[in-house]
Amino acid sequence: METAENGTDDLHRSLLRQHKENHFTAGKTVRDIILGVSDGLTVPFALAAGLSGADASSSIVLTAGIAEVAAGAISMGLGGYLAAKSEADHYMRELRREEEEIIAVPDTEAAEIAEILADYGIEPDEYAPVVNALRRKPQAWLDFMMKFELGLEKPDPRRALQSAFTIAVAYVIGGLVPLSPYMFISSAQKAVSASVVITLAALLIFGYAKGYFTDNKPFQSAFQTALIGALASAAAFGMAKVVQSS
Template structure:
């Protein structure tokens, strides 16, 4: 039986190490568009359900398709503006809150540095670090005020610096998503003059859209796609059924 010499063993070990070193670097893939997806979900989900419920309710009152379509388009326009403005104000409020806390934290670092340094030590100790391990980190941060400020904003307050374009982006995304969702249940009324017939097609089209949207939403949010699809569709169906039933009840009274 052949026995490998020491140099061969060394070369074999060396080659193994080299093979590991030249392996492709690990690439981490993280989903970083959570805020945009959230805005799309808000816009589309409301866009599909609210105009759908309105159209179903008017159809239940035997309104002609032209009236249903006019009212539906008016609601889509008003809803898109309202929700877009709401998204803008929400993002603006988050940004204002961040900068208020940033200014306060900056003043505390200047006026009560010992207290702030103790807070850094407390935060690091919560991660299992011992004093001899986190003391150098605390000292290093005290020598770098900006890094210290960033650390406190993120780890003490849990706040991330907002994108300056976030408010406008949120408004546009929510409004556009609302319009896209809101037009779906109204399309049948553009081609079918009789509302009582158009509403049947609208129900089918909207339920399919809700199923598809719920499935996609589940994939992006990490939930079970089929369960998300069913839940989203159920909510839309309940909303439209309630509106249709109320319109029928008012008409018959």
């Protein structure tokens, strides 16, 4: 009997080694990059357009833009750090609460396992051995409840710092794109035209990539991303003109 079970386990392991999953697993990192680059492209772009609309010189636009990129990268990175840290803290609180419940009311928690499995269409005679097996393995029981009852995945302890760094770097990279023409063109009026072309092209490419990696209609995503950036910069430019003329 034991030989047959070992043979089955070997077969399962062999099949798993042969099967290659094509699922995309870097979702959180991509989310951080999207957050950083999208804001990095849009906010400095709108700021530069607004200052250009107020007839500021290229040097002033560039100085203000770099200051904004630095401040924005720090702010966005800190926001990413706090969000990831809050997520980790929430997981640990729920983990301790669930652990206490398993010790204090094990029968109730076992009934919850049965209810979860029943929701998947598993019959009582089929899930009873699973419930009993989990009750004999407290850590596996705890992991099961965290994932299937609460829907929480154990966070990576390095996630907070990685998120902060990724968002900040992505923001800087995105922010330098609309500011780059002001580094080489002394006239702000000419630089803003070049900035519009370069930034809209970058927004289209970024929007397409975002849609591609998130399986969300790349061409539609490219158009929407570019449209939002264009509207933001046009609003800033127009407002600067209105204020200047009043």
